[in-house]
Amino acid sequence: MTMTLxxxxxxxxxxxxxxxAMAETTITVATVNNGDMIRMQGLMDDFYAKHxxxxxxxxxxxxxxxxxxxxxxxxxxGGQYDVLTIGTYEVPIWGxxxxxxxxxxxxxxxxxxxxxxxxxxxxxxxxxxxxxxxxGESSFVNYRKDLAEKAxxxxxxxxxWDEIKAAAAAMTDTEAGIYGICLRGKxxxxxxxxxxxxxxxxxxxxxxxxxxMPQFDQPEWKAVMTDYVEMLxxxxxxxxxxxxxxxxxxxxxxxxCAMRMDATVSAGALTDPKQSEFAGQVGFALAxxxxxxxxxxxxxAWSLAIPASxxxxxxxxxxxxxxxxxxxxALVASxxxxxxxxxxxxxxxxxxxEYAALPFAKLTIDSxxxxxxxxxxxxxxxxxxxxxxxxxxxxxxxxxxxxIFSAALAGQKTVDEALAEAQALSVEEMTAAGYIx
Amino acid sequence: xxxxxSTRRKLAFTAAAWAVALIIFFPVLWTILTSFKTEASAVAxxxxxxxxxxxxxxxxxxxxxSDYPRFxxxxxxxxxxxxxxxxxxxxxxxxxxxxxxxxxxxxLLMWMLSTKMMPAAAVLIPMYLLFQWTGLFDTRIGLVLAxxxxxxxxxxxxxYTYFKEIPGEILExxxxxxxxxxxxxIYVLTPMAIPGIASTMLLNIILAWNEAFWxxxxxxxxxxxxxAFIASFxxxxxxxxxxxxxxxTMAIAPILILGWFSQKQLVRGLTFGAVK
Numbered sequence: 001m002t003m004t005l006x007x008x009x010x011x012x013x014x015x016x017x018x019x020x021a022m023a024e025t026t027i028t029v030a031t032v033n034n035g036d037m038i039r040m041q042g043l044m045d046d047f048y049a050k051h052x053x054x055x056x057x058x059x060x061x062x063x064x065x066x067x068x069x070x071x072x073x074x075x076x077x078g079g080q081y082d083v084l085t086i087g088t089y090e091v092p093i094w095g096x097x098x099x100x101x102x103x104x105x106x107x108x109x110x111x112x113x114x115x116x117x118x119x120x121x122x123x124x125x126x127x128x129x130x131x132x133x134x135x136g137e138s139s140f141v142n143y144r145k146d147l148a149e150k151a152x153x154x155x156x157x158x159x160x161w162d163e164i165k166a167a168a169a170a171m172t173d174t175e176a177g178i179y180g181i182c183l184r185g186k187x188x189x190x191x192x193x194x195x196x197x198x199x200x201x202x203x204x205x206x207x208x209x210x211x212x213m214p215q216f217d218q219p220e221w222k223a224v225m226t227d228y229v230e231m232l233x234x235x236x237x238x239x240x241x242x243x244x245x246x247x248x249x250x251x252x253x254x255x256x257c258a259m260r261m262d263a264t265v266s267a268g269a270l271t272d273p274k275q276s277e278f279a280g281q282v283g284f285a286l287a288x289x290x291x292x293x294x295x296x297x298x299x300x301a302w303s304l305a306i307p308a309s310x311x312x313x314x315x316x317x318x319x320x321x322x323x324x325x326x327x328x329x330a331l332v333a334s335x336x337x338x339x340x341x342x343x344x345x346x347x348x349x350x351x352x353x354e355y356a357a358l359p360f361a362k363l364t365i366d367s368x369x370x371x372x373x374x375x376x377x378x379x380x381x382x383x384x385x386x387x388x389x390x391x392x393x394x395x396x397x398x399x400x401x402x403x404i405f406s407a408a409l410a411g412q413k414t415v416d417e418a419l420a421e422a423q424a425l426s427v428e429e430m431t432a433a434g435y436i437x
Numbered sequence: 438x439x440x441x442x443s444t445r446r447k448l449a450f451t452a453a454a455w456a457v458a459l460i461i462f463f464p465v466l467w468t469i470l471t472s473f474k475t476e477a478s479a480v481a482x483x484x485x486x487x488x489x490x491x492x493x494x495x496x497x498x499x500x501x502x503s504d505y506p507r508f509x510x511x512x513x514x515x516x517x518x519x520x521x522x523x524x525x526x527x528x529x530x531x532x533x534x535x536x537x538x539x540x541x542x543x544x545l546l547m548w549m550l551s552t553k554m555m556p557a558a559a560v561l562i563p564m565y566l567l568f569q570w571t572g573l574f575d576t577r578i579g580l581v582l583a584x585x586x587x588x589x590x591x592x593x594x595x596x597y598t599y600f601k602e603i604p605g606e607i608l609e610x611x612x613x614x615x616x617x618x619x620x621x622x623i624y625v626l627t628p629m630a631i632p633g634i635a636s637t638m639l640l641n642i643i644l645a646w647n648e649a650f651w652x653x654x655x656x657x658x659x660x661x662x663x664x665a666f667i668a669s670f671x672x673x674x675x676x677x678x679x680x681x682x683x684x685x686t687m688a689i690a691p692i693l694i695l696g697w698f699s700q701k702q703l704v705r706g707l708t709f710g711a712v713k
Contacts, residue, residue, distance in 0.1 A: 028657055033672045038502070057658045060503075060669035065653060072561060072654065078569050080657050246678075250480045275477065 025315040026055045027082035030070055032063050032302065036135045036342045037085065039332065040323060046331055047322050054315045063087075063190075070307070074099045079309035082316040086131060088122045088301050088373070092390040095125035101306040101313055102128040103320065110321050114346045116365075119301050122373045122384070131303035132324040135265075136344025138297045138367035139198065141285040142252065142270055143259040144278055147171045147178065155259075157363070159288045161202070161227065161296075164259070168235040171258035180235030182257035183228070186244035187406035189398035194298060194387040195261065196405060197398075200224045202289045202296040206377040207389050207426075212435035214426035216401075216419045225408065225415045232409060241410040252276075261287060261296070264367055267360030268339050284363045286370065292378045298387035299371035301344065344368050393433045400425055465689070472496070472682035479679040495683035503666060505687060512662035512691075514577050515652065516645035519584035520592075520638050526585075527592040528634070532622055534593070535600035536608060546597065549590040557650045568655055577660045580652060584645045591644070592637055599633025600626070636702045639695070646692045663688035 031037045041058060048054075059081070061069065066085070073080045074094070086094070094100050104127075106112065112120070115133060123131045141164070143155055151170040155163065168180030184195040200206065205220035215221060232240040237251055249266050251257045253276040273279040287297035304323060306316045322328060329349055332341045338355045343364055349355050350365045376386045383389040388398070401422045408418035430436045471479045475490040499505070534542050564583070565574075573579030603626065611625040627634065649664040656665055670677060670684040696703065 030657075033670060033677065041502070059657045059661075059665075061653070061665070062668050062671035065668050065671075069654060072565055076562065076565055076569065078565065078574070080574065246480055250477060253477060254481070 024053055024055050025312050026057055027310075027312050027315050027319060028057045028059060028080065029083040029085075029304075029319070030059045030061065030066055030081045031085040032066055033060055034135075034302070037302070039336065039340065039342075040134075040328075043328075043331060043335065047319070050322065051318055054318060056319060074307050074309060077309045079307070079311055081307055082310040082312045083319055084305050084307055085134070085302055086305050088299065088303070089385065089388050089390060089395070091123045091131045091303065091305065092125055092384055093392055094305075095128065095130035099308055100130040101308055101310065101316075102130060103132055103306070103317070104129055106132070106317060106321050109327075110325055111348075114326065114348050116345060116347055116368055118299055118368055118371055118373065119345060122299060122301065123303055131305035132320050133301040133303045133345040134324050135342035136299070136301040136368060137263050137265045138299055138344070138364065138371055139195075139262055139287055140264050140267075140297060140363055140367045141259060141261050141287060142267070143167070143283050143285070144171075144255065144257075144281050145283040146278075146281045147258045148283070155283065155285050157285050159285050161288045161290050164261075164288045165227070165231060168231055168259055172235040177256055178258055179237040179251070179256060180258050181231055182237060182243065182248040182251055182260040182262075183232055183240070184244055184248065184262065185232060185236075185241040185406055185409050186247070187241075187399065187402040188244070189388065189395050189402060191244045191402065192406055192409075193398040193402040195296075196224065196228065196402075197387045198287065198296040198298045199228060201294045201377050201386065202287070202292065203227075204290070204292045204294075204378040206379055206381050208382060208430070208435075210380055210382050212382055212430055214423055214430060216423040216426060221419055222415065225405065225419060229409055229415055233411075241406045253278075263300075264360065264364040265343065267364065271359055272339075282359075284360055286363060286367055294376070294378050295367075295370050297367045297371055299368060299373055300387070391435075393429060393435075397426060397429050400429075465693075468682045468689075469686050471679055472686045474679050476677060476679045479682065495679045496687070499670065499680055499683045499687065503669060503684075505666065508661060508663045508666040508688075509691070511577060511660055512646055512664075512688075515580045515584060515660070515662050516642045518577070518581040519588065519645045520641040522581060523585045523589050523592045523641060524596075524634065524638060527589060527596050527637075528627070529622065530593050531596035531600050532626060534597050535603075536605055546594065549593060553587075553590050561654065564651070565654070573655075575656045575658065575660050580655060580660055580662070583651050583655065584648055587648070587651070588641050588644055592641055595637040595640070596630070596633065599630050599637075602633075603629050632702065632705060635699075636705060639699050639703055643692055643696065 037060070044056060047056070067090070070081060070084050070086070072078070091100070110132075112129065116136065119133045119136045120129065123129055123133060141155070141159065148155055148167065148171060151167075153167050153170050155167050159167075164181070170180070172178065172180035184192045186192055197207065200221060203220050203224045205218065205224050206215050209215055237243065237256065243251075245262060245266075248257060248260055248262060249269065252260050252266075252270060255276070255278040267284065269275050270282045271279050276282075287295045289295045304320045306313055306320070310316055324345065326346060326348055329341045329346065333354075338352075339358055341349065341355065343349070350361060355361055371386045373384050373386050383391060385394075388394055404413075404418050404421050404425070407413050408415055413421070427436065470486070470489075472495055473491050473493065474485070475492050475494070478485050478490040481489070534546065568574040568579055568583075571579075573582070607629070608621055608625060611621050616625065646663070649668070652662050652664045653668055656662070667681070667684050667688050670681045672681075
């Protein structure tokens with residue numbers, strides 16, 4: 001009887017111990033709805049095979065809802081999320097506020113020195129890496145080579161704005177439904193203002209001077225807006241003020257945009273014969289410049305970060321190391337091909353001959369390397385960020401300015417009126433926020 | 438002659454009613470149609486209709502990528518639960534306001550309704566903290582309570598309007614026959630107000646089903662209802678329109694069907710007391 005009791009007690013103790021060893025940690029990952037993130041969710045079997053003790057719960061939300069929920073959670077120390085998908089805009093702001101856990105202690109196989117310097121720079125605050133890039137992008141020009149040939153022009157790999165304007169004029173054939181240039185016109189800080197801010201950088205314009213005084217009343221912005229409105233009015237598609245990333249991509253896939261400036265990430269779709277019958281005719285070029293030393297290309301990365309309020313930081317770091325490691329890129333390549341590997345994060349990816357052979361690989365890396373978030377404009381600026389200004393007030397302000405500029409493009413106000421309105425609004429907002437004393 | 442004009446008028450009114458109905462229904466119809474198109478076809482310019490590429494792929498992918506039954510069940514529990522709990526509180530409240538009004542009853546009703554005028558975002562942080570501290574975050578019971586409180590003014594107001602239509606003499610007669618308060622409410626008032634209670638219930642289920650601010654803000658995984666399901670397929674750049682439309686169609690289908698079958702009650706409820 002005693003023996004039986006002892007055996008039972010021993011078995012119970014063993015079970016309890018093994019239970020503790022196998023205890024599952026659940027982490028909640030808040031993410032956005034984009035192709036690369038969806039692909040990662042489909043590859044989770046690999047993660048579970050390597051880390052059976054960690055369970056991942058996904059919360060997929062629209063970008064702006066995610067931003068609001070995550071901000072509320074972090075600000076109140078809620079701890080509902082363990083891993084966040086955040087953009088380059090938030091990392092410097094949240095890192096500075098102490099809302100994010102430093103990722104400086106990720107294992108050696110993470111190989112932090114392999115991260116692209118421009119991307120790493122945008123995610124580092126005071127020497128601390130606060131987010132690990134999952135996918136990075138810049139912007140460039142894509143055009144139809146057959147139409148350029150027909151018009152008797154060549155677009156260089158390093159075009160100027162004058163070249164772009166001339167090419168747009170030469171390739172426009174409205175009767176045939178071909179529009180010389182497609183640019184973002186839809187209002188929003190991540191839509192028309194992302195593009196216009198980069199265009200402004202290349203024209204020598206800037207959002208604010210060193211004393212945070214808005215600069216829309218300067219001649220450089222007048223030149224930007226005049227050329228932008230003129231190009232889209234003369235050579236753009238009808239209703240350009242309603243067109244954002246997706247609308248212009250669709251027009252390009254249908255062959256209706258002779259030329260387009262947008263995210264490098266769309267290169268995969270444009271060169272995919274399943275998605276476009278003009279896939280074999282696509283040419284790429286760097287974003288244009290105006291001879292002032294800055295090109296109109298942006299820099300963005302969706303990155304994974306751990307909020308300071310998470311109570312599963314170690315498991316979260318394990319997940320981030322898996323999702324943003326070089327091995328993950330190889331995993332995607334083995335399952336879905338190199339063209340579907342999340343681009344723009346690691347130097348080694350671009351050194352890989354198979355990836356380098358893709359038609360857009362070199363221009364993507366050149367575009368990313370040409371962007372400098374800490375020194376984005378020709379003139380000195382007090383902020384970080386290429387197509388945005390990394391201050392909390394920017395998203396709201398830029399969306400309002402975007403609406404004003406979109407109205408100018410739609411012909412509801414003149415360029416001068418739009419710029420004056422943008423200047424007055426920005427001065428008011430920046431004064432209220434305490435930047436202008 | 439007079440009859441002819443009347444027929445013409447009738448026809449004109451019918452045509453106008455159909456036109457208005459179509460305009461109102463068009464966004465829903467377009468969402469449903471888009472859900473059966475390919476992504477390229479969904480955003481084609483000009484919009485495609487007859488020549489579109491039709492597919493069921495979006496539904497297959499949306500179903501495969503998310504746990505629809507869990508979201509659906511959460512929506513059912515939250516919307517029905519909050520409505521039933523709301524009715525339980527609102528019926529006695531509306532009874533007292535309708536049949537035993539005090540000096541401040543009208544003010545009280547107005548004050549209750551005024552809480553609906555406050556923007557939800559104004560109480561976001563206090564609500565969030567309250568839910569965190571009480572452990573109600575991401576729980577169905579938490580959302581049942583939140584939505585019940587949110588819709589309670591509407592429920593009380595609607596029931597108050599219906600109860601006011603019932604002659605007080607009938608209740609008096611019941612009292613004279615020896616009915617106590619409980620029996621008066623359960624056996625006399627409630628059966629007479631059944632149509633009003635039913636339409637209040639339906640309307641509140643619809644309101645709770647469609648609520649998106651709190652249901653997305655106060656949940657992550659376990660209690661997330663269909664509003665969060667739709668949000669997970671949305672992207673600000675307009676990517677994946679077709680899949681988003683498929684997710685939206687799957688989310689609104691149950692409530693559309695419920696609305697369709699109960700439209701008589703709903704219309705009666707919404708127009709009750711309108712023409713007097």
